[in-house]
Amino acid sequence: MEKDASEPEPSRQRNGFVGVLYGEFTDMLNDRVRYSVSLTESALTIQRISSSPGRTKVVFNLTDCVGCRAYKGPDSSDVGAYFTAYFYPFKRRWMSAGVARQRVEQCFRVALVQDPLANLHEAERWAHAIRDASALQASRRDGVMYTEVRRPCRVMILVNPHSGRGQALQLFTGHVQGMLTEAAVPYTLVITEHQNHARELVRKVDLSQWDALVIMSGDGLLFEVINGLMEREDWQEAIQTPLGILPGGSGNALAASIHHYSQSPPAWNEELLLSCGFMLCKGLVGSLDLVSIHLASRRRLFSFLSLAWGFVADVDIESEKYRHVGAIRFLMGTLVRLASLRVYQGRLAYLPVKEAPKLPKGSIKAHLEPSTPNHPSLCSSLPCQFVPNSSPSQNSLHNRKSTNSNQNTISNSSNNAITTKRSETQSDGKTSALVDSLLPELDQPVPESWTVVKEEDFVLVLAVYQSHIAEDLWAVPGAMADDGLIHLFYVTAGISRPALLRLFLAMEKGAHLASGCPHLVYEKVKALRLEPITPHGMISVDGEMVEYGPVQAQIHPGLARLVCG
Structure with missing residues (x-):
């Protein structure tokens, strides 16, 4: 098959992509079936060539492409070469109203001339261009260049x-x-x-x-x-x-x-x-927040997901015996623990996040809002879908149960930003440990700028820094991987078993914060301290049991890096 005379030559390198390509190729299995194929910066368009009108055209978005390879055919007498592109577009699930990524493979035979090496070179040119364009589209998502x-x-x-x-x-x-x-x-x-x-x-x-x-x-x-x-x-x-x-x-x-x-x-x-x-x-x-956690033994751990005490920690640890059944283990553990609901006594304190004041209508946000982080982050670029407001019942509970002192800044830190001193270089050239500037020693009182919840009976305390705490539990709809926040929940004693079950059922759809439950409190914080008084219980970090006793934690925004798109 001869090359189309109207095919444009590749343009000069432009933003990492060699311009539009066009070619005509045959089907991998049937040489009589021919396709016109065009590649732009954003899509691969395939159209079957036939004499009948209404030719079928398929357009593949390059953001759905994971790769493309060029290769010779298995038959040594075949002068043609081949290139195959692999896509994972969203398609409707079988017998379902939803959509999910599904694999699609597009393969073409290149036989422009009788020279096998020339055909392979052309196939490689296409494969290389598709890969480059796909990478460029991915890194430009939402109009921002990403790492x-x-x-x-x-x-x-x-x-x-x-x-x-x-x-x-x-x-x-x-x-x-x-x-x-x-x-x-x-x-x-x-x-x-x-x-x-x-x-x-x-x-x-x-x-x-x-x-x-x-x-x-x-x-x-x-x-x-x-x-x-x-x-x-x-x-x-x-x-x-x-x-x-x-x-x-x-x-x-x-x-x-x-x-x-x-x-x-x-x-x-x-x-x-x-x-x-x-x-x-x-x-x-993108970036990933980590939380530094100090235990009573002075051991320090780093957490990416959650810190839990009470009901959630009990279910996490006790359901290990049902691990062989998979994710349903958490449902089984929840039902067992609901049947004999425990209440724990303890003290809780935290450094709240001072919310930015709401701007009056007509103000120019770009001049008043803080600038975006200087690190490229796919995760942080996505908008929060749901930022709940505390209901009146939650506010009244919070005011009744806690004492708020004045909002003076802590030494080396403030409520609006963490000015953590990350590390120091020792005289031997080694890097010293990360400094938790918001946390006093565990045996010292918390700073005056913290909120202290009076001695209380809790059903659970849960600090989360991701949107989900399980595949089907959407704990914080507005959370991001690098939002610099600990999302703190606690549920006080007095909640009924059916009401607690309704909370977790609502969490499957991220609706628990809008349920108006008077026993549920939600706060955005930078640091926290938990001191159990009940002598026996479980504390879990990222689902793993740690020693029981006083514990405190501080967020370190963007400390790690996460493959997230």
Whole structure:
């Protein structure tokens, strides 16, 4: 087949993309079926060439493309070459009103001349142009340029074979492995062999060999990885290694949160895995807040998801015995704990976020609002969909149960921004530990600028820094991965079992904050302290049980990096 004489030559390099391409190619399986194919900066358009009117045209958005490859045919006598593009567009689910990403493969045979090398060169030109245009579209999403994992990247994927129902490895090989191959993402698979294996590995590994660390498990394995990175002498550089998550556990809260931040339609199970695999292949990187948590033993942990005491921690830990049933373990644990609802006595204090004053109508926001962070972040660019206002009942409860002192600033910090001193360089050149400038010692009183909740009976205290605490529990609809906030919830004693169950059912749709429950309090905070008085109980961090006793925490905005789109 001869090249179309009207085909324009590639334009000069423009913003990382070589201009419009046009060609006519045949079907991979049938040389009599011909297509006209055109590539622009945003789309690949395919139209079947036929004599009949109304030719079918299919347009693929390049934001849905993970890769494209060129290759020779299996028959050595075939002078043609081939290129195949891989797309994961949203399509209607089978027997469902919803949509989810589904794989579509488009393959074309290039036989412009009788020279096999010339045909292969043309196929490679198309594959290269499609990959470049796809990467450019991804990095420009929402009109902002984003950080991107270096290409070709080297990825370490850590798989916990026992997570969830023990199917993480099968899920990886069945749903993700092929996608990574299509996207030309080289990876090394590491199967964890025991608890804290991942923590020990990343504490010692040469991170210069890896462009990203990816976890195929539940949230617990990422907790290990983050704390292993923060225990390194070069923690400040190590924690900048992009982190990815592929849901293979029971809770999968961070995976659900990242999917939500991408503004994609709701997804669960394998559809959520496919979405996270797609985002890993696209390789866009945003910022991730971490929370520094101090325990009574003076041990310090770093958390990316949640700190829980009471009902939520009980369900998290006690439902481990049902791990073999998968995500339904949390429902089983919830019903068991509701049947014998516990109440815990303790003290709670926190540093509230001072909300920016509402602007009068007609004011110019651009001149009055704080500037955006100087780091490119996909996650932070997405708008909050729901920012609840406290109901009158919540406000009256808060005023009745707590004491607010004046809003003086704490030493080295303020209510509006964290001026944390990140690290100091010692005389031997090593980086010292991260400084938590908002937190006093645990045996010292909290600063006067904190809000202190009087000694109270609690059903639960939950501090969250992502939108979800499980695949199907949308805890903070307005949260973002790098919003610099701890979203603090507590439920006081006196709530009935049916009312508590209704709260969690409402959380499936993110509607619990609008329920008007008088026992539920929600605050945005920068730091908090919890002091249990009840002698026995459970505290969990990112779903993992930690020592029981006084605990305090502080947010560190954008400390880590997250593959999130």
